[in-house]
Amino acid sequence: MKDDKKIIKKGVSRRGFLKGAGLTTAGTIVLQTGVLAKTKENSVQSKTVGPGPVNVEMNVNGKTRSLTIEPRSTLAQALRDEIQLTGTKMVCDRGACSACTVWVDDIPVNACMTFAMDVGDRKVVTIEGLAENGKLHPIQEAFIDHDATQCGYCTPGMIMSTAHLLKENPNPTLEDVKHATRGNYCRCGTYPHVFKATLAAAKKIK
Amino acid sequence: MNNFSWYDATTLKEAQNEADTTVSDMLNKDKKGSSIIKSGGIDVMDLMKEGLITPEKIVNIRNIPGLDKIEFDTKKGVRIGANVTLSDIEKNSVIRDNYQALQLSVSKAATPQLRNMSTIAGNLGQRTRCWYFRSVEHDCLRKGGSTCFAKNGENDYHAVMNNGSCASVHASSIATALLAFGAVLEIALENGEKKEVPIENFFVTPYENIKNENVLKSGEIITAIVLPAVNNKTKSYYIKQGARQSYDWALADVAVVVELSGKKCKNARIALGAASPVPIRANSAESILTNEGISESSAKAAAEAAMEKATPLEKNAYKVAIFKSILQRAILKTV
Numbered sequence: 001m002k003d004d005k006k007i008i009k010k011g012v013s014r015r016g017f018l019k020g021a022g023l024t025t026a027g028t029i030v031l032q033t034g035v036l037a038k039t040k041e042n043s044v045q046s047k048t049v050g051p052g053p054v055n056v057e058m059n060v061n062g063k064t065r066s067l068t069i070e071p072r073s074t075l076a077q078a079l080r081d082e083i084q085l086t087g088t089k090m091v092c093d094r095g096a097c098s099a100c101t102v103w104v105d106d107i108p109v110n111a112c113m114t115f116a117m118d119v120g121d122r123k124v125v126t127i128e129g130l131a132e133n134g135k136l137h138p139i140q141e142a143f144i145d146h147d148a149t150q151c152g153y154c155t156p157g158m159i160m161s162t163a164h165l166l167k168e169n170p171n172p173t174l175e176d177v178k179h180a181t182r183g184n185y186c187r188c189g190t191y192p193h194v195f196k197a198t199l200a201a202a203k204k205i206k
Numbered sequence: 207m208n209n210f211s212w213y214d215a216t217t218l219k220e221a222q223n224e225a226d227t228t229v230s231d232m233l234n235k236d237k238k239g240s241s242i243i244k245s246g247g248i249d250v251m252d253l254m255k256e257g258l259i260t261p262e263k264i265v266n267i268r269n270i271p272g273l274d275k276i277e278f279d280t281k282k283g284v285r286i287g288a289n290v291t292l293s294d295i296e297k298n299s300v301i302r303d304n305y306q307a308l309q310l311s312v313s314k315a316a317t318p319q320l321r322n323m324s325t326i327a328g329n330l331g332q333r334t335r336c337w338y339f340r341s342v343e344h345d346c347l348r349k350g351g352s353t354c355f356a357k358n359g360e361n362d363y364h365a366v367m368n369n370g371s372c373a374s375v376h377a378s379s380i381a382t383a384l385l386a387f388g389a390v391l392e393i394a395l396e397n398g399e400k401k402e403v404p405i406e407n408f409f410v411t412p413y414e415n416i417k418n419e420n421v422l423k424s425g426e427i428i429t430a431i432v433l434p435a436v437n438n439k440t441k442s443y444y445i446k447q448g449a450r451q452s453y454d455w456a457l458a459d460v461a462v463v464v465e466l467s468g469k470k471c472k473n474a475r476i477a478l479g480a481a482s483p484v485p486i487r488a489n490s491a492e493s494i495l496t497n498e499g500i501s502e503s504s505a506k507a508a509a510e511a512a513m514e515k516a517t518p519l520e521k522n523a524y525k526v527a528i529f530k531s532i533l534q535r536a537i538l539k540t541v
Binding site: 047048049050051052054070071072074093094095096098101107108109110113114115117118120161178179180182183184185 | 207208209210211212213214247248251252254255262263264266268269293313316317318319320322323452453
C-alpha cells in the first residue's frame with residue numbers, strides 16, 4: 001500500500017502538493033494502533049487512542065488498505081487525502097448535500113459526517129469501486145446515456161444513492177427514485193435526467 | 207475540528223466512567239469536563255466543526271452490544287434500543303403497521319444517508335438548529351449570553367408559542383410523533399440503576415433551564431425508547447411542512463394519535479413540533495376532539511384551538527396558518 005502511494009505521488013498533482021504540510025509528511029510522529037481495526041488481535045493495551053496519528057486498516061473497494069488517520073479525521077478526508085480516492089467529493093462538509101456519499105457495509109452514508117475511526121472492519125465502497133473488471137455499473141452507463149451530469153460535483157453521490165436504490169429495489173417508481181435522492185443536492189438542476197437515467201438503468205438491469 | 211482522543215466503549219459502565227460531561231454542559235462555560243459520549247455522532251461532529259464544542263476525548267457508545275434492537279410485545283408495546291438507526295425504524299414493518307405517525311415522521315427526517323447513521327436517542331438529544339445558537343459569533347441566552355438574537359432578528363423559523371425567553375424550536379421532528387404516542391425513555395444512571403422518563407418530562411423549557419434542552423446529566427445514557435401498546439382502534443398520522451419537499455427542517459409538524467370507536471374519538475393526543483422551544487401537546491385541541499365525531503368541522507375547531515395561544519414574532523406569523531392547516535389535515539387522515 002505504501003508503494004501504491006509512492007506511485008500515485010510520483011505525478012505532480014495540485015492535491016499532492018497542497019498536502020505537503022499535512023499529516024503523512026510529518027517526520028517525527030508517534031503512531032498508535034487503531035483499536036477498532038485491531039480488536040480481533042487483542043493486542044491493544046490502552047483503549048484510548050490519539051489525539052495523534054493512528055494506524056488503521058480499512059477495507060476499501062475490496063482491498064485492505066493501511067491508513068494513518070487521526071481520531072478527528074472524517075471518512076471523506078481519509079479516502080481523499082490518505083488513499084487518493086478523490087471521486088468522493090467534499091462539498092458542504094455538513095451532511096447537507098450528500099456529494100460525499102459512500103457505502104459502509106452496503107449502506108449509503110455521508111463520508112463527511114462519518115468519523116474514519118467508526119468504520120472499523122466494515123467494508124467501504126466508493127464511486128471508484130462500482131465498476132467491475134473495467135466495465136461501468138449500469139447506472140454509470142445510464143448517467144452518460146441520459147446526460148445526467150453537468151458540473152459533475154454531485155454525480156458520484158447521486159450514483160452511489162441511485163445504485164444502492166436499484167440494489168434494494170429493482171423496480172423503483174419515480175417517487176422511489178426521488179425519495180432515495182432526497183439528500184443529494186444538484187445546483188445545476190440535473191434532477192430530471194438523474195431520474196430518467198435511474199429508471200432506464202433499472203429496466204436495463206432486468 | 208479540534209484534535210481529541212478516542213475511546214471505544216464496550217459497556218455502559220465503561221462509557222459512564224470515561225465521559226465526564228455532556229454536550230450541553232460543554233456549551234456552558236460554568237461547567238467543567240472535557241470528554242463526551244457519541245453514538246451516531248452527527249450532531250456532536252456538527253457542533254465540533256462549527257467550533258462550538260472542543261472535547262478532549264470522545265467516548266464512542268455506538269458499539270455497545272444490546273442497544274440496537276427493536277422489540278415488540280402486544281401488551282408492553284414496542285421498545286426501540288437507543289442505537290437503532292432512523293432507517294431501521296423507517297423500514298420496520300411492525301412500526302409501519304402500528305405506529306404510522308412515527309414511521310411517517312422518521313421517513314421525513316433528514317436524508318437517507320443521515321437516517322442510515324443517526325440513532326433515535328441521538329436524534330432526541332441533538333441541540334436546536336437556531337442559527338444564532340449554531341453560530342460561534344453569537345453568544346445567545348442558551349450559551350450563557352444575555353441576548354436572544356432571534357427575538358428582534360431573523361426569526362422566520364423560530365417558535366410561535368412560549369417564545370418569551372429563548373425563541374428556538376427543538377430540532378427533532380421525530381419527538382413530535384413520540385410525544386403523541388406517550389413514549390417513555392429508559393435512562394441508565396451512573397449507579398447502575400435505570401430510570402424511566404416520560405418524553406414530556408425529558409425536554410426542558412428555557413423557562414426552567416435556559417442552558418439545557420433535556421434532563422440528561424453527565425453519566426446518564428439513554429438506553430431505549432418505549433412506545434405503549436396500541437390496538438386496532440388506535441389510528442395515527444403525522445404531517446411535516448418544510449420549505450422544500452426534499453431535505454429540510456420542519457417549519458411546522460404535527461402528530462395525531464386517536465382512539466376511535468367508529469368515527470367517534472374516545473381519546474386524542476396531539477403534538478406540535480417546531481411551534482415552541484420543546485415539542486408540546488395541544489391540550490385544547492385534544493379536548494375538542496374527545497368524545498366527538500371526527501369531521502371537517504371538529505378538525506377545524508381543534509386546529510384553531512391549537513393555535514389560540516400563538517404569539518408569533520415579526521417574521522413567523524405564517525407558521526400559525528401552516529399549523530392550522532396541517533393539523534386539520536392530519537386529524538382528518540385518521541378516519
